[in-house]
Amino acid sequence: EGGITVAMQLEPPHLDPTSAAAQAIDSVVYSNIFEGLTRFMGDGSVVPGLAESWEISDDGLTYTFSLHEGVTFHDGTAMDAEDVVFSLDRARAEDSVNAQKALFDGIESVEAVDPATVRITLAEPNGNLLFNLAWGDAVIVAPESIETIKTNPVGTGAFRFANWVQGDRIDIEKNPDYWGTPAVLDKATFKFISDPTAAFAAMMAEDIDAFAGFPAPENLPQFEADPRFQVLVGSTEGETILSINNKQPPFDDIKVREAIAHAIDRQAIIDGAMFGYGTPIGTHFAPHNPAYVDLTGTSAYDPEKSKALLAEAGLADGFETTLHLPPPSYARRGGEIIAAQLAEVGIKAEIINVEWAQWLESVFRGKNFGLTIVSHTEPMDIGIYARPDYYFQYDNPDFQALMDTLNRTTDPDKRTGLLQQAQTVIAEDFVNGYLFQLANLGVAKVGLEGLWANAPTAAIDLTAVSWAQ
Amino acid sequence: MLRYSLKRLLSLVISLAVASLVIFFVIEVAPGDPASFMLGINAQPDTVAALRSELGLDVPKWQRYLDWLGGMLTGDFGTSYTYRTPVSDMVAERVKVSLPLALYALTLSTALAFPAGIYAAARRGRPGDMAVMGATQLGVAIPNFWFAMMLVLVFAINLRWFGAGGFPGWDNGVWAGLHALTLPAISLALPQAAILARVMRSSLIDILGEDFMRTARAKGLSRRQALWRHGVRNALIPVLTIIGLQFSFLLAGAIIIEQVFYLPGLGRLVFQSISSRDLIVVESVVMLLVFAVIVVNFLVDLAYAVVDPRLRART
Amino acid sequence: MSLLEISDLNLSILGTPILRDMSLTVAPGEIVAVTGESGSGKSMTAFTVMQLLPPFARTAGSVRLSETELLDASEPDMCAIRGQRVGMVFQEPMTALNPVRTIGQQVAETILVHKAMSPDRAEERAREVLDRVGLPADRFPLTRYPHELSGGQRQRVVIAMAIALRPELLIADEPTTALDVTTQAQILDLLKGLVADFGMGLLMITHDLAVVADMADRIVVMRHGEVVETGPTRQLLAAMKHPYTRMLFEASNHQVALPPLPEPAPLLEVRNVVRDYRLPRRKLLAPAGHFRAVNGVSFTLNRGERLGLVGESGCGKSTLTRALLGLEQVQGGEILLDGEPVFSGHRPNLAVRRKMQVVFQDPFGSFNPRHRVDRLVTEPFHLLDDPPKGADRQRVIDEALTAVGLKPADALKYIHEFSGGQRQRIAIARALIIRPDLILFDEAVSALDVSVRAQILDLLAELCAAYALTYLFISHDLSVVRTVTDRVLVMKSGEIVEQGDTETVFTDPQHPYTRDLIAAAPVLPDRESLKRMAYHD
Amino acid sequence: MSRNLLIGGALSSLVLLAALLSFAWTPFDHAAMDIPAKLQPPGATHWFGTDHFGRDMFSMIMVGARTSITVALVAVGIGIALGVPLGLAAAARRGSWLDELIMRGNDLVFAFPSLVIAILITAVFGAGAVNAIIAIGIFNIPVFARITRGAALSLWERDFILAAQVAGKGSARISAEHILPNVLNLLIVQGTIQFSLAILAEAGLSYVGLGAQPPTPSWGRMLADAQTMVGLAPHLALVPGVAIILTVLGLNLMGDGLRDWLDPRLRVART
Ligand SMILES: Nc1ncnc2c1ncn2[C@@H]1O[C@H](COP(=O)(O)OP(=O)(O)OP(=O)(O)O)[C@@H](O)[C@H]1O
Numbered sequence A: 001e002g003g004i005t006v007a008m009q010l011e012p013p014h015l016d017p018t019s020a021a022a023q024a025i026d027s028v029v030y031s032n033i034f035e036g037l038t039r040f041m042g043d044g045s046v047v048p049g050l051a052e053s054w055e056i057s058d059d060g061l062t063y064t065f066s067l068h069e070g071v072t073f074h075d076g077t078a079m080d081a082e083d084v085v086f087s088l089d090r091a092r093a094e095d096s097v098n099a100q101k102a103l104f105d106g107i108e109s110v111e112a113v114d115p116a117t118v119r120i121t122l123a124e125p126n127g128n129l130l131f132n133l134a135w136g137d138a139v140i141v142a143p144e145s146i147e148t149i150k151t152n153p154v155g156t157g158a159f160r161f162a163n164w165v166q167g168d169r170i171d172i173e174k175n176p177d178y179w180g181t182p183a184v185l186d187k188a189t190f191k192f193i194s195d196p197t198a199a200f201a202a203m204m205a206e207d208i209d210a211f212a213g214f215p216a217p218e219n220l221p222q223f224e225a226d227p228r229f230q231v232l233v234g235s236t237e238g239e240t241i242l243s244i245n246n247k248q249p250p251f252d253d254i255k256v257r258e259a260i261a262h263a264i265d266r267q268a269i270i271d272g273a274m275f276g277y278g279t280p281i282g283t284h285f286a287p288h289n290p291a292y293v294d295l296t297g298t299s300a301y302d303p304e305k306s307k308a309l310l311a312e313a314g315l316a317d318g319f320e321t322t323l324h325l326p327p328p329s330y331a332r333r334g335g336e337i338i339a340a341q342l343a344e345v346g347i348k349a350e351i352i353n354v355e356w357a358q359w360l361e362s363v364f365r366g367k368n369f370g371l372t373i374v375s376h377t378e379p380m381d382i383g384i385y386a387r388p389d390y391y392f393q394y395d396n397p398d399f400q401a402l403m404d405t406l407n408r409t410t411d412p413d414k415r416t417g418l419l420q421q422a423q424t425v426i427a428e429d430f431v432n433g434y435l436f437q438l439a440n441l442g443v444a445k446v447g448l449e450g451l452w453a454n455a456p457t458a459a460i461d462l463t464a465v466s467w468a469q
Numbered sequence B: 001m002l003r004y005s006l007k008r009l010l011s012l013v014i015s016l017a018v019a020s021l022v023i024f025f026v027i028e029v030a031p032g033d034p035a036s037f038m039l040g041i042n043a044q045p046d047t048v049a050a051l052r053s054e055l056g057l058d059v060p061k062w063q064r065y066l067d068w069l070g071g072m073l074t075g076d077f078g079t080s081y082t083y084r085t086p087v088s089d090m091v092a093e094r095v096k097v098s099l100p101l102a103l104y105a106l107t108l109s110t111a112l113a114f115p116a117g118i119y120a121a122a123r124r125g126r127p128g129d130m131a132v133m134g135a136t137q138l139g140v141a142i143p144n145f146w147f148a149m150m151l152v153l154v155f156a157i158n159l160r161w162f163g164a165g166g167f168p169g170w171d172n173g174v175w176a177g178l179h180a181l182t183l184p185a186i187s188l189a190l191p192q193a194a195i196l197a198r199v200m201r202s203s204l205i206d207i208l209g210e211d212f213m214r215t216a217r218a219k220g221l222s223r224r225q226a227l228w229r230h231g232v233r234n235a236l237i238p239v240l241t242i243i244g245l246q247f248s249f250l251l252a253g254a255i256i257i258e259q260v261f262y263l264p265g266l267g268r269l270v271f272q273s274i275s276s277r278d279l280i281v282v283e284s285v286v287m288l289l290v291f292a293v294i295v296v297n298f299l300v301d302l303a304y305a306v307v308d309p310r311l312r313a314r315t
Numbered sequence C: 001m002s003l004l005e006i007s008d009l010n011l012s013i014l015g016t017p018i019l020r021d022m023s024l025t026v027a028p029g030e031i032v033a034v035t036g037e038s039g040s041g042k043s044m045t046a047f048t049v050m051q052l053l054p055p056f057a058r059t060a061g062s063v064r065l066s067e068t069e070l071l072d073a074s075e076p077d078m079c080a081i082r083g084q085r086v087g088m089v090f091q092e093p094m095t096a097l098n099p100v101r102t103i104g105q106q107v108a109e110t111i112l113v114h115k116a117m118s119p120d121r122a123e124e125r126a127r128e129v130l131d132r133v134g135l136p137a138d139r140f141p142l143t144r145y146p147h148e149l150s151g152g153q154r155q156r157v158v159i160a161m162a163i164a165l166r167p168e169l170l171i172a173d174e175p176t177t178a179l180d181v182t183t184q185a186q187i188l189d190l191l192k193g194l195v196a197d198f199g200m201g202l203l204m205i206t207h208d209l210a211v212v213a214d215m216a217d218r219i220v221v222m223r224h225g226e227v228v229e230t231g232p233t234r235q236l237l238a239a240m241k242h243p244y245t246r247m248l249f250e251a252s253n254h255q256v257a258l259p260p261l262p263e264p265a266p267l268l269e270v271r272n273v274v275r276d277y278r279l280p281r282r283k284l285l286a287p288a289g290h291f292r293a294v295n296g297v298s299f300t301l302n303r304g305e306r307l308g309l310v311g312e313s314g315c316g317k318s319t320l321t322r323a324l325l326g327l328e329q330v331q332g333g334e335i336l337l338d339g340e341p342v343f344s345g346h347r348p349n350l351a352v353r354r355k356m357q358v359v360f361q362d363p364f365g366s367f368n369p370r371h372r373v374d375r376l377v378t379e380p381f382h383l384l385d386d387p388p389k390g391a392d393r394q395r396v397i398d399e400a401l402t403a404v405g406l407k408p409a410d411a412l413k414y415i416h417e418f419s420g421g422q423r424q425r426i427a428i429a430r431a432l433i434i435r436p437d438l439i440l441f442d443e444a445v446s447a448l449d450v451s452v453r454a455q456i457l458d459l460l461a462e463l464c465a466a467y468a469l470t471y472l473f474i475s476h477d478l479s480v481v482r483t484v485t486d487r488v489l490v491m492k493s494g495e496i497v498e499q500g501d502t503e504t505v506f507t508d509p510q511h512p513y514t515r516d517l518i519a520a521a522p523v524l525p526d527r528e529s530l531k532r533m534a535y536h537d
Numbered sequence D: 001m002s003r004n005l006l007i008g009g010a011l012s013s014l015v016l017l018a019a020l021l022s023f024a025w026t027p028f029d030h031a032a033m034d035i036p037a038k039l040q041p042p043g044a045t046h047w048f049g050t051d052h053f054g055r056d057m058f059s060m061i062m063v064g065a066r067t068s069i070t071v072a073l074v075a076v077g078i079g080i081a082l083g084v085p086l087g088l089a090a091a092a093r094r095g096s097w098l099d100e101l102i103m104r105g106n107d108l109v110f111a112f113p114s115l116v117i118a119i120l121i122t123a124v125f126g127a128g129a130v131n132a133i134i135a136i137g138i139f140n141i142p143v144f145a146r147i148t149r150g151a152a153l154s155l156w157e158r159d160f161i162l163a164a165q166v167a168g169k170g171s172a173r174i175s176a177e178h179i180l181p182n183v184l185n186l187l188i189v190q191g192t193i194q195f196s197l198a199i200l201a202e203a204g205l206s207y208v209g210l211g212a213q214p215p216t217p218s219w220g221r222m223l224a225d226a227q228t229m230v231g232l233a234p235h236l237a238l239v240p241g242v243a244i245i246l247t248v249l250g251l252n253l254m255g256d257g258l259r260d261w262l263d264p265r266l267r268v269a270r271t
């Protein structure tokens, strides 16, 4: 058959990846419809995208990209250097509504040297530029179609947008004029099933061919046991952490934070909330990254020690705090378990379930919380610990200096060293409770090949997907 | 009749005006900002501000209220914050699912309830009545979402007679659409049918005790004939009220069922919009639902007059 | 040969015997009246003939309609008999018709359900019978709905339904009890005419001996489910062998002796009172309409005087009562009690209110079912500045209850433990307890059986002697008003059309309306003339 | 006493008893997790099995009964406390602007889609038992106002009210002394039915995550937690489902039975 139906949990609000944070947008359009100068591969590596190749000046300040020839947008217009300039300038502009505008910080200018060449000039060297340009928020869009991009996205990808039945599904179809290796599938449908039961039922009833980001890990054994299905377990960039409001007493006392760290039984949480899927982490770093250091020992489960630490901090009788939980089940279920575990050492955490909008307003922006659980899914985001105004309010000048150095460093080995140092610093400062790396769980019918197992970024890249013969 | 209709119309307009005020300001109190929600955690404050002004969220509340109200009067429900499409289009799309679902469920529940209620009333106190009443007691007590879960388990997952949910759209044929709505309609209809059957029965029993039923029997009508010719239509008045209430409930109250069967209906639109703080969608849809309820009640009142000539005269 | 022959009929419901060895016969063209007090089984006899008994009823004996044994008839056979061979008319015309179908449909249905005629013919026949019962086509098209008709007109429709197929037997269960005297006379005439025209047998059920005497060829007197006496009307009334029959007769005609009137001294002065009810607007912008329920009423009630007020249903009697009590504001005129207005400013004048009390018609609805008698009768204490307390209160209650013929121990009972007659006594006790200057009786005996009514009238007379009561006695029953009042007002459509000394008004009515009223009221002939008439037969 | 009343009363008391007993005793600590022992089927140790965190379902059902009853009781209480006086006032001033205002207000509340508003309220003011109570309670007010007014209106037509007026009593006093006691039966019956509806509503709200928050157990949330696991452990969905059904059934039967027992002529709008 020439088509598939892939289900995902959330429906994108619209289809412009450059003006919203919703991951569902990237899931649908990344690489399928829109492409950037560089792109992520399923294993997390960054490879050339619309840019065939590039040259970096010795001072690291000028990047010159050569674009692929003969690339056209789905509406037939040619993709050239002017489009790249338009796209990047739009994202960096004063009135830009790009959710990841910080990706473009430090870009001084973007110029079209000739139709096939673009030059980006930086204010200071940035080792992450190629990585940053691979994000969905940095894809190349066409100025002609920018007005209607939200409902009728026009990109350069191997698929083009066909139809959107709001609340139900989005259809895309093969782009016959694709510049690169064409897609195998003739068409594909993204179906939105938010309810976990419904997800299970739909998969079981074979209403859908695959489910990316399956929301109910407890159902996976049933799929594994069923010869009709295959289960894809990979990793994401999501460090799931128990964030602690470092400025709020008593959490401003490192002993209290350490006590919390030792009160948490990671394995129980992974088993109870994720039914065993997920890798324990001891710091804010993805375990599949070569630079990862296993620091789980630093915050091993030890309730006795935890109580002792609390006593040392003058809180032998425990204390009360709040635990804000956003909607995903890792947070809601994990939160219930953590509240129970904290109760064991005398910390009474009142569970407050919130929706994302509320979480953003009161927790993230208002910093009005004690504890919260959230999965930080942005790749390589340890840099957030260098921002004292970030919601968990960790303010350590040493760490900030370390990050500064890292940003200026391009030598891979030195970078690894610095990264490992950074991981250790936050782990030993017990900034947050580090729980586990969120697993990427997918279910597909047997015979479906080429789906990403890991999720280095939110994407359901269908360009290489096919049915086995 | 005209006077009556005009008076009802006036109170309808006042109700709507009050409702719009309540809805707008209650919803606007909700914590959470659509712009922040859309831009996520890495967004910079100036980006959020830019989006807020792009969405028109930076004007004072009362002015937004007036704009919204004025827009609605001209059929313009505004533009969704998150989807950036006209709310009216979104609503139109969702109504295509919710309305047929409500009607389907209502048809099912009426088709079940009428015979059951009439049967039980005619057989009052006898085993047939007790069986029907027992069944309705159970029907009233079953939470519809639980029933839906069980239906999915049995008919979608085990027997695979129906899809587990979703809606193919009417483009794929009326039959496919109805097929997809069958399980949701059943799970909505059953508890409603139980209530309706009970109302039908008790209302009919009341009527059976009326003097004119005795008159009818004295004319030579058999019990059955009397029941059908004189009982049912008179019993319809309270039943109509319930049907009206149920219709409005089905239109808006299907939220949970829409969730279970992931149907793109109005209820789920509200739910999604609440969580994404797409306030204008919430406001408009809730307003529309209130409007629908009020209009349905109005129609039910008019239907009374058709059923009951006494009301025709009084009005 | 008899048309209907009931012999040795026994009926029990859930084991309770209702009818015992009941026998009666009705011949074609004959009017047989069944009479007796409430609960004596009159209606059950009718329902047995119709086989429309409540569930769990058991019958034994025989009920034969011509050659057919009705007790053995199957339900389909009964359906064929009902409406075709036996028609029935019920007491309550207001509820006997289906409100959502036209009168034409309902009359034609009798014909159609028996497949006696084609639908077109049925409609023609419906028209004919409606004409026959006095509902001519020009004013009463078939498309009318019941709610568009008055009570008497509705009763005519019910009769039309019952006679549409010219049944052999017509059963009428209290067909006129709910109607005005004038309407009652018309309906009774209609029934008599029908019997004469069609040669039907009529089994007429009524508790009103006067109606019986006027209509029936033969009488069946029942008590507690048994026939105590039966025979041709004149003989039976002349002989009255059974004491129960005699008691009924006497109670129906009960006379009481009132103490003489004191010197006239005005107590209640009513001048030009007008009471308007606002009607809903017909059109949106038209001025709201008014209905004048009481129109320019004036009269004076002297201390110690017993004044009667008679008139048809809806003429404004109760409205006037409420105005007198100061419960509602009047739109014109004034009402003075002891020289003081009952309504001052926009609120009732409590100082005046405490001088008045009232007794209502319905002995079942006048009491809060959740209170005990002591609390019920002392409710008017609320009007007093210093109500009696403790032992005093007890003494007053005992006194009031004793005065109306109840026992002091009854004070602790609830109202449902009393019969209708006892309840009216309690109502009177409640009215008496604060020794008001004036008592209003609004149809206070209308709902009672004749024997009980006689007792209450006796009680009234006794109380008049003991307490020198002043009262306004409102009733549509002329014979009652005649005996318990000294003076009478006749009211029609909100106006007093005639007033004067009771005896004078009754013997020499001046106003045509009063004359109609008195002529329409059936009267029981006195026993002497009955005996004479029987003798002449 | 009818069979309805007997069965209904027995079921309801059973639930009430379980709820009361849970204050003093439950087989296990309802909040104690034992993740290795999760999803055990009903058996000798755990009579109703364990949930996905290895908590004892029997204990959770007992404590959940407490939550359901409390929420429903307070919600219906709000409805009665506000609705009944409104209904009495409207009837006492029947035909006046006050009556009109109260009835229009009622219609307005009725016109709002209750579930959507409940979700809104909890979204605005936060999920939790208190807000669930308010959301359910608001919709109980017009129910009680309406039936109180209806019953009171017909009482105001009765002669004994006239007698009380003749005795000089004002409408407030009459409402309290004569009207209220006579609508009490009706209120008890309707109250039972609203109570059962409130239990269903609470279950629905908890099911969508807007009712009582963890760790307080709630039947609706137990169902929500169970929903993805019905295939693995059917008892997770069956146990709370049956608990809800039996409770609501019991209350409804009791309501019907009470109506027949207290007064066969009562008419109760069961909507
Ligand atoms: N449905 C019933 N079930 C049981 N007993 C009944 C029923 N209907 C009437 N009765 C009883 O049967 C007896 C006779 O009632 P019936 O109606 O024939 O009296 P009635 O003479 O017509 O009185 P009234 O003048 O008040 O109409 C009464 O004692 C009454 O209580």
Ligand SMILES: Nc1ncnc2c1ncn2[C@@H]1O[C@H](COP(=O)(O)OP(=O)(O)OP(=O)(O)O)[C@@H](O)[C@H]1O
Residues within 6 Å of the ligand: C277, C278, C291, C293, C311, C312, C313, C314, C315, C316, C317, C318, C319, C320, C476
């Ligand atoms: N609240 C009201 N609004 C409008 N019209 C009314 C109202 N109450 C009574 N009426 C009308 O006023 C007239 C007089 O009514 P009232 O009750 O005084 O009659 P009545 O003489 O007591 O009759 P009955 O003998 O049937 O009790 C009737 O035509 C009635 O329809």
Ligand SMILES: [Mg+2]
Residues within 6 Å of the ligand: C042, C043, C044, C173
């Ligand atoms: Mg009778």
Ligand SMILES: [Mg+2]
Residues within 6 Å of the ligand: C317, C318, C319
């Ligand atoms: Mg009257």
